Amino acid sequence: MIEKIHGSSDPSEWIKEKLQSIIYPVKSAIDIASGAGRHSLLLSELCSSVTAVDRNPDLSSFFENTSVEFLCLDLEQEDWPLVGYTFDLVLVSNYLYRPNLRKIFDLVGPDGFLIYETFGVGNELFGKPSNPNFLLRPSELRDSVGDEFLIMDEFFGEIAEPQRSVRGRLFGRRVGP
Numbered sequence: 001m002i003e004k005i006h007g008s009s010d011p012s013e014w015i016k017e018k019l020q021s022i023i024y025p026v027k028s029a030i031d032i033a034s035g036a037g038r039h040s041l042l043l044s045e046l047c048s049s050v051t052a053v054d055r056n057p058d059l060s061s062f063f064e065n066t067s068v069e070f071l072c073l074d075l076e077q078e079d080w081p082l083v084g085y086t087f088d089l090v091l092v093s094n095y096l097y098r099p100n101l102r103k104i105f106d107l108v109g110p111d112g113f114l115i116y117e118t119f120g121v122g123n124e125l126f127g128k129p130s131n132p133n134f135l136l137r138p139s140e141l142r143d144s145v146g147d148e149f150l151i152m153d154e155f156f157g158e159i160a161e162p163q164r165s166v167r168g169r170l171f172g173r174r175v176g177p
């Protein structure tokens with residue numbers, strides 16, 4: 001079931017590495033489009049309050065008996081459902097909805113962290129996603145966060161593991177308003 005929902009039950013090695021590099025206290029975190037929560041559970045080892053958001057209500061069962069709060073929300077509706085919320089850490093993995101990208105960045109509170117990893121343009125050579133709407137362009141994340149974030153790590157290119165694909169990654173910390 002987990003395999004079917006997000007392709008791999010193992011958390012991303014890059015995301016694991018970035019989480020392990022954080023030496024500051026992180027109280028609250030949100031996992032955007034969490035799927036079955038392979039990263040939400042990692043976050044709960046680091047943060048006292050973890051929220052997982054996904055539009056698929058069937059996923060709630062994966063969060064039973066965990067400390068993660070699951071919210072079933074559609075993040076692509078015109079009325080942004082998380083207005084006014086901020087978190088110490090915002091994590092996005094394998095999800096892109098360009099019209100609300102800035103709104104996701106706005107969820108990062110003062111001094112908070114952003115960890116973003118998803119597929120990039122060129123991935124269509126290897127499989128899905130192949131729709132350009134779901135593929136990051138090179139430096140799109142950097143350009144979108146602008147000077148509000150200190151960029152601590154970024155990558156755009158082909159990777160071989162866990163599957164041959166093109167990935168875009170950004171690890172940043174909010175420095176601006």
Ligand SMILES: C[S@@+](CC[C@H](N)C(=O)[O-])C[C@H]1O[C@@H](n2cnc3c(N)ncnc32)[C@H](O)[C@@H]1O
Pocket residue numbers: 005006032033034035036037038039053054055056073074075076077092093094095
């Ligand atoms: C490829 S999965 C990634 C899951 C998880 N982030 C991971 O990396 O394992 C994409 C997820 O986005 C969710 N999703 C798609 N559209 C959404 C929307 N409009 N609002 C909230 N979640 C959405 C899907 O339900 C699915 O769980």
